[in-house]
Amino acid sequence: MKLAFDQQVFLLQEYGGISRYLCSLVRELSHKPSVEPHIFAPLHFNRNLESIDSALVSGIRLPKLPTKLFRLAMLASEALAHRAISRFKPDILHETYYSVADFCPNNTRRVLTVYDLIHERYPNLFVNSEGTIRPKKIAANRADHVICISESTRRDVIDFCGVPEEKTSVVYLGVDVDAFRPVEEECQYRPRPFLLYVGARGGYKNFDRLLRVYARSPRLHRELDLVCFGGGPLLANEHEMIAALGLSPDRVVQIGGTDAILATLYRQAEAFVYPSLYEGFGIPPLEAMAAHCPVVCSDGSSLPEVVGRAAETFDPLDDDAIQAAIEHVIESPERREELIAAGQSRHTCFSWSKCAEDTEAIYRALL
Known part of the structure; x- marks a missing residue:
């Protein structure tokens, strides 16, 4: 079974969760008998591709380009990828993002992964929501099958995109647990105990509300710092x-860096707090669990599917509920240890090998 993955997302992301998912999927699929996966990204900007065997990828990574040259690179890469995919004659084309253009070769079945419907649910948070909504709907309805990364996302695909239920399946993502396991020696990043927040902070991520809750709780802001990893410097x-x-x-700080730094922060935090209003899946809570960090998170969208009973959850629109959940974990060593133990069991439910196994089954059912 020959599998082609197109160039789209590798032009849009230098790192990023989607490209990491696809690289992990291709790596796992390449170990399976009678499966020949290949990523066609003739010109790209993605560094995650460096993490997989070069024999699985066709393409050259470009430096950052001015806008006009970037558009030319996108057009050139698209044309080259389409030609190379046609010569490859795949059984399955797995589209990596949402394109209006149809470049699937004849006699090839098409699969699309949809990651979230955030633009559909919160259009006012984006400058040009329609620029994502329209191509996503076209690509989803054009696909022979749509993979959704959670049941929450699957329901949204059916409701917002009008895709028939029988054309959809849920395949959960995995987590790179080895990077987050505790180690014996590591530097201490903060002199004081801290709460950890990870990722972008704007809009639906609900960081502003977390900040207000942190400020209004004497217990939290007097005894704990709030550390934000990633998401760029504080604005x-x-x-x-x-x-x-x-x-x-000096009590609310932003730290950037590698996965190794993030892993250390997970391990040293009093708790990981994830107040997001909406997630298509939600890998950070699983990373925290793998690092023996108790998770306190929103009970919205896909997150209950991901964390199960291994997190202290709250209504992300209720300041009192957020404060109570965080303080309960911080003030109760018993609850903290209970969550750490539950997290050790929970994160093992999500692996890249299982993701690849379930995805392969979908491919084969289409042939």
């Missing part, structure tokens, strides 16, 4: 909000 409006809430600027 001017975030610094203004921190000051307006009466918080010292």
Whole structure:
């Protein structure tokens, strides 16, 4: 069975969760008998591709380009990829993102993974929601089968895109647990205990509400720092909000860096807090669990599917509920240890080998 993965997302992401998912999937599929996966990204900007065997990828990584040259690179890569995929004669084309253009070869079945419906649920949070909504709907309805990364996402695909239920399946993502296991020696990143927040902070991520809850709780802001990993440096409006809430600027900090730094922060945090209003899946809670960090998170969208009973959950629109959940975990060593133990069992339910196994079954059912 020959599987082709197109160039789309590898032009859009230098790192990113989607490209990491696809690289992990291709790596696992390549170990299976009678399966020949290949990524066609003739010109790309993605560094995750470096993590897999070069024999599984066709393409050259480009440096960052000005906007005009970037558009030319996209057009060139698209044309080259389409030609190479046609010569490859795949049984399955797995589209890596949402394109209006149809470039599937004849006699090839098409699969699409849909990651979330955030633009459909919260269109006002984006400058050009329709620029994602329209191609996503076209690509989803054109596909022979749509893989959804959670049951929550699958319901949204059916409701917002109008895809027949029988054309959809849920395949959960995996987590790279080895990177997050505890180690004996590591540097201490913060002199004080801290809560950890990971990822982007805007809009539906609900970080502003977490900041307000942190500021209004004497227990939290007096005894714990709030550390944000990733998402870029704190913005001017975030610094203004921190000051307006009466918080010292050294108590809310942003740290960037590698997965190794993130793994250390998970291991050293008093708790990982994930207040998002909407997630297509939600890998960070599983990473935290693998690192023996108790998880306190939203009970919205896909997150209950992911965390099960291994997290302290809250209504992400209820400040009192968020505060109570965090304080309960921080104040109760018994609850903290209970969550750590439950997390050790829970994260093992999500592996890249299982993701690849379930995806292969979908491919074969189409042939």
